[in-house]
Amino acid sequence: MRQTSYFHTVIIGAGAAGMMCAARTGQGGKSVALLDHAVKIGEKIRISGGGRCNFTNRNLNGHDGSPYYVSQQPRFVRYALSRYTAQDFMHLLDKYGIAYHEKHKGQMFCDDSAQAVVEMLQNECRLGSVTWYTGCTVESLTALPIAPAGYEQARFGINTDQGLFYCRNLVIATGGLAVPAVGASPFGYEVAKQFGHHIIPPEAALVPLRFEKWAEQGFDTLSGIALPVRISTGSGKQAVVFDEDLLFRHKGLSGPAVLQISSYWQPGRHIMVNLVPDTDLAEVLCRDKVGKKIQLKTALKQLCPVLPERLIDFWLGREPFQAVAGQKWADIPNALLQQLGQSLNHWTVLPTGSDGHKKAEVTRGGVDVKEINPKTMQSKQCEGLYFIGEVMDVTGWLGGYNFQWAWASAVCAAEALRADEHI
Ligand SMILES: Cc1cc2nc3c(=O)[nH]c(=O)nc-3n(C[C@H](O)[C@H](O)[C@H](O)COP(=O)(O)OP(=O)(O)OC[C@H]3O[C@@H](n4cnc5c(N)ncnc54)[C@H](O)[C@@H]3O)c2cc1C
Known part of the structure; x- marks a missing residue:
């Protein structure tokens, strides 16, 4: 006999x-059941930020947070992010004595393990008398045409391997597709479609990028090199630019610069990398060469102290610079120096794809937010149905923006649910 609750x-x-x-x-005094197919809860929090959870960003301080998000409707996030700010979440951590610090660019990390954040949230659930169902598979769910006898307030029925649940309100918080190994699934998108919602195609974001013939061109030999760069994609008003660190890998490029740009990159589009962002290298190489007897390699080292020697050697070992790499700087024709400068200031690469959902931190796209109320997160298609967190078409930048979206959208939905006069 199946249990009904x-x-x-x-x-x-x-x-x-x-x-x-x-x-x-x-x-707020409402009865709540929290269902998850995973047995171990909060895995993404635990593995986030290298185990220290970059739980928010100070830039989300109540002012317009929309510039830090990718969405078809970027303004959608404004209300929720002003209603629940980075400071609000830090107050919650303070209450639990969880120590934290700012790394850079407003990124807030725990001093110790991310596990403390998971335990804090579990404790907050205990304070709210939340009933947990872990390792629970949802088999089907429906909007009820008529409330069943004895459950007059019910609007939804959820069939699971742990019994039948009736509820007045149903919240979908199943996240995106990133890292299936820790429980990610397309469940949220399927439910959204079932209730007539549109889905912006989900794609891997905050993800390393791959390139054709990477190893054939020798770039794999640069693996492990990291340096600060300016990275961009798109042009004109569509251009997106980040100043971040780049990491060369065996299979392509990664590091914060590439993760950030991956959220904006469209297949077929180039990415521009300025490897020496603070110097107009073409100009300086031509202007300052007069009378210089040092080799070109030495000149580059002096002009660009941030460029690792291994990268300089590689760059000068390529055509057409190979022939002049050992020559005196003053003797090298301006045309070649200009070409060298431009190749480092405007290195243009064409990604062939990404490492995919397995290695991504988030999913771009999701439930179209045009069909969701930005103040309550309630579906405009179906009363009592809510979407919160990453399942929606809201993707934050790297740096704590995704967790802050999860907290803020959850708080807005909770306020609407608490205000519901039904029990
Ligand atoms: C490696 C990694 C590092 C990250 N680091 C950071 C960081 O430092 N800062 C930051 O802001 N963001 C970070 N993120 C992103 C952040 O973790 C997510 O944006 C955030 O967890 C989204 O919250 P959510 O509640 O919407 O979804 P999730 O936290 O993903 O939770 C979704 C839950 O739904 C469950 N679920 C899925 N399908 C089903 C189903 N069919 N039935 C029942 N339950 C289901 C899952 O088991 C999971 O428990 C990181 C992500 C990854 C993968």
């Missing part, structure tokens, strides 16, 4: 957004 709110997905929403809704 009623909850005011059932939340599917006990990740960052799901736990925050469950805790807040439960603490």
Whole structure:
């Protein structure tokens, strides 16, 4: 005999957004069930930020947060991010005595293990008397045409391997497709489609990029080199630029610069990398060469102290610079020096793809936010249905923006659920 239960709110997905929403809704006196197919909860929080969880960013301080997000409707995030700010989340950490620090560019990390954040959220759920169902598979769910006898408030029915759940409100917090190994699934998109929502095609984002003939061109030999660069894609008003660190890998490029640009990159489009962002190298190489007896390689080392020697050797070992690499700087024709400068200031590469969802940190695209109320996260298609966190078409920059979106969207939904007069 299958067990049947009623909850005011059932939340599917006990990740960052799901736990925050469950805790807040439960603490408002509503009965809440939190379902997850994973047995181990909060895995993405635990592995985030190299195990220290970059839980928010100070730039999300109540002012317009939309510039830090990729979405078909970037303004959608404004209300939620002003309603629940980076400071609000830090106050919660303070309450639990969880120490944290700022790394750079406003990125806030735990001093110790990310596990503390998971435990804090679990404790917040306990304070809200949330009922947990882990290792729980949802078999089907439906909007009920008529409330079943004895469950007059119910609007949804959820069939699971742990029983039948009726609820008045259903919150989808199942995240995106990044890292299936820790529980990611397309479940949220399927539910959204079932209720008539449109999905912006989900793609891997904040992900390393790959390039054709990388090893054939010898770039694999640069593996391990990291340096600060200016990276960009698109042109005119569509241009996106980041000043971040680049990392050469065996199979392509990674590091914060590439992860950031990957969220904007479209297949077929080039990416421009300025390897010496603070110097107009073509101009300086031609201007300052007069009377210089040092070799070109030495000149480059002096002019660009941030360029690792291995990268300089590689660059000068390529055509057409190979022939002049050992010559005196003053003797090298300006045309060649200009070409060298431009090749380092405007290195243009064409990615062939990315490492995909397995290696991505987030998913770009998702449930179209045009069909969601930005103040409550409630579906405009179906009363009582909510979407929170990464399942929506909201993708934050690297640097704590994705967790802050999870917290903020969850808090907005929880406030709407608490205000619901039904039990
Ligand atoms: C390696 C890595 C590092 C990251 N580091 C950072 C960082 O430092 N800072 C930052 O801001 N962001 C970071 N992120 C992104 C961040 O983790 C996510 O944006 C955030 O967790 C999204 O929260 P969410 O609650 O929407 O989804 P999730 O946290 O992904 O939670 C979704 C939950 O739904 C469950 N679920 C999925 N499908 C089903 C189903 N069919 N049935 C039941 N349950 C289901 C999952 O098991 C999971 O528990 C990182 C991501 C990765 C992968």
